Amino acid sequence: MAMKTFKGVVANPGKYVGRIKKLESMDDIEKINEKDILVTKYNSPLFSLAFMKAAAIISEVGGSLCHLAIVSRELNKPCILGVENAFEIFKDGMLVELDATNNKIIILEDG
Amino acid sequence: MDDEITKLCEAIAESLSRLHKGDTASALWPFIPNEAGYYTEEPFIKELSETINKLKEKKYSDNEIALLFGNSAKIAQYFTLFHGAKILALQKRIELAKDLINFLAYYRKDPFCQDKSNILLADLRIDLAKLDKSSVSIEMCNKFSALLLLYLEVLYPTMMRLGHEFHGTYSIRGKKLFIKEFFNLNPKSLNFKEPFSIGKIKIVEEVESEVKLDFFNHLFSSPKKISSYIETDGKILNKEDLKKAYEGLEGEISSIIKKILGFSRKDWFRVYARGIFQSIDHLKVELKEKNEVPSGVFERIERENFELPIKKIVEFQKTHTKEEIKEITKNSYLKIFE
Numbered sequence: 001m002a003m004k005t006f007k008g009v010v011a012n013p014g015k016y017v018g019r020i021k022k023l024e025s026m027d028d029i030e031k032i033n034e035k036d037i038l039v040t041k042y043n044s045p046l047f048s049l050a051f052m053k054a055a056a057i058i059s060e061v062g063g064s065l066c067h068l069a070i071v072s073r074e075l076n077k078p079c080i081l082g083v084e085n086a087f088e089i090f091k092d093g094m095l096v097e098l099d100a101t102n103n104k105i106i107i108l109e110d111g
Numbered sequence: 112m113d114d115e116i117t118k119l120c121e122a123i124a125e126s127l128s129r130l131h132k133g134d135t136a137s138a139l140w141p142f143i144p145n146e147a148g149y150y151t152e153e154p155f156i157k158e159l160s161e162t163i164n165k166l167k168e169k170k171y172s173d174n175e176i177a178l179l180f181g182n183s184a185k186i187a188q189y190f191t192l193f194h195g196a197k198i199l200a201l202q203k204r205i206e207l208a209k210d211l212i213n214f215l216a217y218y219r220k221d222p223f224c225q226d227k228s229n230i231l232l233a234d235l236r237i238d239l240a241k242l243d244k245s246s247v248s249i250e251m252c253n254k255f256s257a258l259l260l261l262y263l264e265v266l267y268p269t270m271m272r273l274g275h276e277f278h279g280t281y282s283i284r285g286k287k288l289f290i291k292e293f294f295n296l297n298p299k300s301l302n303f304k305e306p307f308s309i310g311k312i313k314i315v316e317e318v319e320s321e322v323k324l325d326f327f328n329h330l331f332s333s334p335k336k337i338s339s340y341i342e343t344d345g346k347i348l349n350k351e352d353l354k355k356a357y358e359g360l361e362g363e364i365s366s367i368i369k370k371i372l373g374f375s376r377k378d379w380f381r382v383y384a385r386g387i388f389q390s391i392d393h394l395k396v397e398l399k400e401k402n403e404v405p406s407g408v409f410e411r412i413e414r415e416n417f418e419l420p421i422k423k424i425v426e427f428q429k430t431h432t433k434e435e436i437k438e439i440t441k442n443s444y445l446k447i448f449e
Contacts, residue, residue, distance in 0.1 A: 026369065043138040043139070043140045046368055048261045068138070071260060074260065
């Protein structure tokens with residue numbers, strides 16, 4: 001079966017394989033752990049704060065100079081932004097390869 | 112058109128086109144700057160122009176006025192509000208732009224950062240031995256720096272340069288150094304905020320290659336770091352100090368975020384207006400004048416509901432190349448001076 005791949009705008013390169021954790025509200029920050037790939041729909045300091053904890057990030061919005069992008073470079077964590085419908089596509093627990101060096105996100109396991 | 116003004120418009124367009132290429136309008140939090148600018152640009156630019164002129168009448172030199180601003184990134188940031196300069200007569204607009212360029216030149220080797228560096232003319236006084244002796248890891252420095260940016264995003268929404276400036280890359284005795292300075296960490300614009308215990312923070316990094324940034328101090332490259340140290344209010348932080356500062360700041364941010372989650376757009380526009388006007392506090396103190404947001408600004412925020420068509424803007428950003436956006440931005444700035 002062909003693997004589904006997605007792309008967006010690379011904010012910081014790097015490759016990471018991990019499980020998806022979607023972030024919707026302040027309460028979700030507690031659920032984030034350092035191995036997670038965070039998926040967000042919006043940009044706000046709330047998501048940046050969660051990103052401090054996670055291993056990598058995917059966001060539906062954002063370009064290479066937006067705040068999440070700058071924070072990703074400071075932290076040197078793989079980050080792809082502007083991924084259309086990311087919040088709908090990626091589900092909690094999915095195993096994903098985030099290859100921000102080649103602008104590719106591959107779903108490895110549905111979770 | 113004056114050569115300096117053309118260079119200025121070119122630098123602004125180069126920076127903003129990089130910012131706007133991509134789906135950035137919908138990513139800006141908590142609003143698109145132009146939305147808050149709708150209420151604030153004109154009264155602020157008018158106040159800025161009048162304040163500078165009053166200082167000049169009192170025989171303050173350009174350098175003395177420049178010094179009152181405190182840093183160059185803040186001065187550059189004022190140009191993002193410059194569409195509000197249309198409230199001034201053409202000659203006054205040109206005069207204000209040239210004054211601000213002169214103030215930038217007091218701080219920067221090249222006011223426009225044309226070679227993608229921001230070399231400040233101040234005496235650096237970097238003790239390279241501090242880099243070798245630093246007990247804090249690069250990873251921890253990076254985390255602290257990211258957290259500080261996050262803190263500034265909350266304090267100065269969309270106007271973060273009021274609280275930081277990045278400069279370099281400097282070549283000192285074979286080492287490439289990049290410096291991140293954070294200041295104004297206790298503004299009055301979020302009036303519920305408890306004072307943060309640190310006033311000024313300087314992060315000095317030895318990097319493998321040149322760091323690139325633009326006129327508005329946006330960083331757009333992030334080379335590998337070799338070593339770094341952190342200085343807060345003149346004191347070098349060790350591992351334990353840094354851990355304590357990090358945890359303090361993290362707690363501070365969490366508590367602020369809890370409070371601001373319920374902010375309406377109008378609340379944010381008020382925070383933005385207060386932040387912008389407070390940025391000229393030192394100039395007003397020098398003139399022995401009160402520095403307040405004109406009441407008309409708050410009244411308009413209350414009365415009107417200005418919103419930009421975000422979907423259209425995003426569509427525009429998607430369908431235009433960076434070069435096209437640059438040309439359009441440059442022309443819109445050039446028109447201010449025609």
